[in-house]
Amino acid sequence: MDNSAFKGLTLFLSYSIFSAVLGMLQFGYNTGVINAPEANIEYFMKGVYKSRYGEDIQEEAVQRLYSLAVSVFAIGGMLGGFIGGMVANRFGRKGGLLLNNILGVGGGCLMGFTKISNSYEMLFFGRFIIGVNCGLNTSLVPMYISEIAPLNLRGGLGTVNQLAVTVGLLLSQVLGIEQILGTNEGWPLLLGLAVCPALLQLVLLPVCPESPRYLLITKQWEEEARKALRRLRASNQVEEDIEEMRAEERAQQAEASISMMELICSPTLRSPLIIGVVMQLSQQLSGINAVFYYSTSLFTSSGLSDESAKFATNGIGAIMVGMTLVSIPLMDRTGRRTLHLYGLGGMFIFSIFITISFLIKEMIDWMSYLSVVSTLSFVVFFAVGPGSIPWMITAELFSQGPRPAAMSIAVLVNWMANFLVGIGFPSMKSALENYTFLPFSVFLAIFWIFTYKKVPETKNKTFEEILAIFRHGNGRAVNEASAPVSTEKMPEIVNLTTEKTKV
Numbered sequence: 001m002d003n004s005a006f007k008g009l010t011l012f013l014s015y016s017i018f019s020a021v022l023g024m025l026q027f028g029y030n031t032g033v034i035n036a037p038e039a040n041i042e043y044f045m046k047g048v049y050k051s052r053y054g055e056d057i058q059e060e061a062v063q064r065l066y067s068l069a070v071s072v073f074a075i076g077g078m079l080g081g082f083i084g085g086m087v088a089n090r091f092g093r094k095g096g097l098l099l100n101n102i103l104g105v106g107g108g109c110l111m112g113f114t115k116i117s118n119s120y121e122m123l124f125f126g127r128f129i130i131g132v133n134c135g136l137n138t139s140l141v142p143m144y145i146s147e148i149a150p151l152n153l154r155g156g157l158g159t160v161n162q163l164a165v166t167v168g169l170l171l172s173q174v175l176g177i178e179q180i181l182g183t184n185e186g187w188p189l190l191l192g193l194a195v196c197p198a199l200l201q202l203v204l205l206p207v208c209p210e211s212p213r214y215l216l217i218t219k220q221w222e223e224e225a226r227k228a229l230r231r232l233r234a235s236n237q238v239e240e241d242i243e244e245m246r247a248e249e250r251a252q253q254a255e256a257s258i259s260m261m262e263l264i265c266s267p268t269l270r271s272p273l274i275i276g277v278v279m280q281l282s283q284q285l286s287g288i289n290a291v292f293y294y295s296t297s298l299f300t301s302s303g304l305s306d307e308s309a310k311f312a313t314n315g316i317g318a319i320m321v322g323m324t325l326v327s328i329p330l331m332d333r334t335g336r337r338t339l340h341l342y343g344l345g346g347m348f349i350f351s352i353f354i355t356i357s358f359l360i361k362e363m364i365d366w367m368s369y370l371s372v373v374s375t376l377s378f379v380v381f382f383a384v385g386p387g388s389i390p391w392m393i394t395a396e397l398f399s400q401g402p403r404p405a406a407m408s409i410a411v412l413v414n415w416m417a418n419f420l421v422g423i424g425f426p427s428m429k430s431a432l433e434n435y436t437f438l439p440f441s442v443f444l445a446i447f448w449i450f451t452y453k454k455v456p457e458t459k460n461k462t463f464e465e466i467l468a469i470f471r472h473g474n475g476r477a478v479n480e481a482s483a484p485v486s487t488e489k490m491p492e493i494v495n496l497t498t499e500k501t502k503v
Contacts, residue, residue: 008150008152008153008233009153009157010232010233010234011234012231012232012234013148013149013232013233013234015204015207015208016148016208016209016232017145017148017149017157017160018204019201019204019205019207019208020094020097020141020144020145020205020208021141021145021160021161021163021164022164022197022198022200022201022204023097023100023134023136023137023140023141023164023197023201024137024138024141024161024162024164024165024168025164025165025167025168025171025197026104026130026133026134026137026168026194026197026198027134027137027138027165027168028164028165028166028167028168028169028171028172029168029169029171029172029193029194029197030073030127030130030131030134030168030172030194031073031134031165031168031169031172031289031292032168032169032170032172032173032176032292032317033172033175033176033190033191033194034069034070034073034127034191035172035173035176035292035294035295035296035313036172036173036176036177036182036296036310036313037176037181037182037187037190038066038296038297040182040183040184040187041066041069041123041187042062042063042065042066043184044114044115044120044184044187045057045062045065045066045120046062048118048119048120051118063426065120067422067423067426068124068423069120069123069124069127070422070423071419071422071423072124072127072128072131073127073128073130073131073134073422074131074415074416074418074419074422074423075128075131075419076127076128076129076130076131076132076133076134076135077131077132077134077135077138077411077415077418077419078135078412078415078416078419079131079132079135080131080132080133080134080135080136080137080138080139080411080415081135081136081138081139081408081410081411081412081414081415082135082408082411082412083136083408084096084135084136084138084139084140084143084404084407084408084411085139085260085404085405085406085407085408086404086408087099087100087136087139087140088139088140088143088214088404088407089218089404092210092211092214092219093140093143093144093147093210093211093214094144094205094208094209094210094211095210096136096140097136097137097140097141097144097201097205098201098202098205098206100133100136100137100140101133101198101199101201101202103129103130103132103133103136103198104130104133104194104195104197104198104201105195105198105199106129107126107127107128107129107130107131107132107133107194108126108130108191108192108193108194108195108196108198109126109192109195110122110123110125110126110129111123111126111127111130111188111191111192111194112126112188112189112191112192112193112195113188113192114126114188114191115187115188116188123191126191130194133198135411135415138391138411138414138415139407139408139411141161142158142161142391142392142394142395142407143211143395143403143404143407144211145157145158145160145161146158146392146395146396147211147212147213147214147395148209148211148212148228148232150233150241151244151460151462152332152460153332154332154392154396155331155332155336155392155459156328156329156331156332158331158388158391158392158395159324159327159328159331159388159392160328161388161391161392162324162327162383162387162388162391163321163324163325163328163388165387166317166320166321166324166383166387167321168197169292169316169317169320170314170317170318170320170321171317172190172317173313173314173316173317174314174317175190175193176190176310177310177311177314178307178310182310209227209228209231209232210224210228211228212225212226212228212229212232212241212245213225213245213248215228216242216245216246216249217245217248217249222242225242225245226238226242229241229242244462244463244464247462247464248399248462248463248464251399251464251467258401258402258405259405260405260408260409262405263402263405263406263409264409266402268470268471269398269402269406269470271454271470272397272398272406272466272470273406273409274454275393275397275454275455275456276390276393276394276397276398276406276409276410277409277410277413278447278450278454279340279389279390279393279394279410279451279455280390280394280410280411280413280414280417281413281414281417281443281447282340282344282386282390282443282444282447282450282451283386283387283390283414283417284414284417284418284421285417285421285440285443285447286344286347286382286386286440286443286444286447287347287351287378287421287437287440287443287444288347288378288379288382288386288387289418289421289422289425290421290425290436290437290440291316291375291378291379292316294425294426294429295309295312295313295316295375296309296310296313297309298375299312299313299371299372299375301429302357302358302361302367302368302371302372303361303365303367303368303371304368304372312372312375312376315372315376316375316376316379319376319379319380319383320379320382320383320387322383323379323380323383323384324383324387324388326383326384327339327383327384327385327387327388330384331388331389331392331459332459332460335457335459336389336392336393336396336455336457336458336459337451337455337456337457337458338457339384339385339389340385340386340389340451340455341385341448341451341452342381342384342385343381343382343383343384343385343386343387343389344381344385344386344444344447344448344451345381345448346377346378346380346381346384347378347381347382347386347444348441348444348445348448350374350375350377350378350381351378351437351438351440351441351444352441353370353374353377354371354374354375354378354437355434355435355436355437355438355441356370357370357371357374358371358433358434358435358436358437359434359435390410390414393455393458394406394407394410395407396458396461396463396466397458397466398463399463399464399467456469456470
């Protein structure tokens, strides 16, 4: 492997990134943890209802309560994502992450003590609190990593976000099998283990520096920013980084801090905002969360036994981890836009195969295996692009001023779509039956066309060069994106952007 690809990856930078991405591991764990113990949680809910009211609860009502336990997590995520930008500006990226762990520990404890307290409301409240924690993490972690990473590593290190999510998912799926914690006694501990990433981050993160970009541009603490950079780069040669931040600051002076409303109304930032929002939707409305939340029941309805369905679900987690590892070196080599197109295209093809396998499974016995292979391939292509790129590209499309507000809007949209899929998929499944994945196929085709026509390549570009694409592109962002902006033109661009902003 080319060593220059890892130039700038110091031990301390690796430590800081590991400490930060524990927040994304938390997100992955809590996304997947609710899947395997579905039957155990429903059994507990029936027991609580009977002990309170002396009668059996209807099957439909139990399913509604369970889908509330699944989707209330996304409601918390929306709230956390929405306030993420404000928290990042008020307490800093690292400070926000540290404070957020209070919610992580609190939510984990509530879920862990659900059974002892004989209250499913406690489960809902715990899922909501851990949702707020994960929403804040999905906003703060990508922002922190994109701001501490050197330019040549920003893509690959951004993918570490998704790697942490997939490791969390796999962990929750493995621990959720019947032989470990997927039992009537074990599931509260399975959910309560969410305190572990939060506690570990509380121990590791205080040693890490605050984001140098935040220190220099938001706080104007140049010496602190230099100190942080020297530690992260393991070198005293940090002038290039400081100069890049200064250029960004000069271009953004008039819009030093932009509220969400100002961002939505800004004509110059509308194009990157639309791209950021559509990229988030391409992740959630691709149908991937239908697979994450309901894969076990999806596999049983395609003809697998309960035990085989749970192991096939573990296969999803393992494939996600493997493919994310593969995509890390590809991210800075192939480029964000190219990988996203490959990912969406592959998902589109295999979503069609999933529908075909559902339609003819009654006629041909081995079609249930085609359904499993197609679902796993669908997940492979998700991990190649749509899994990590939307988080990263939103942080890359905006400079320091509007970035927190942009991340908040993007994360809010992501969680809203997540919630809609989480709560709507069971009804969609019963209404459309074998055609369940067809709406996702249509969405994937639309997102592929949008990415091809509108999304610029951000690989190896400074925030300022990306901004310049939109200033001059007027909808031709993709064509402009292939040509890097020369460093000689940088002062012109900086002056131009400052003038335009003042106007």
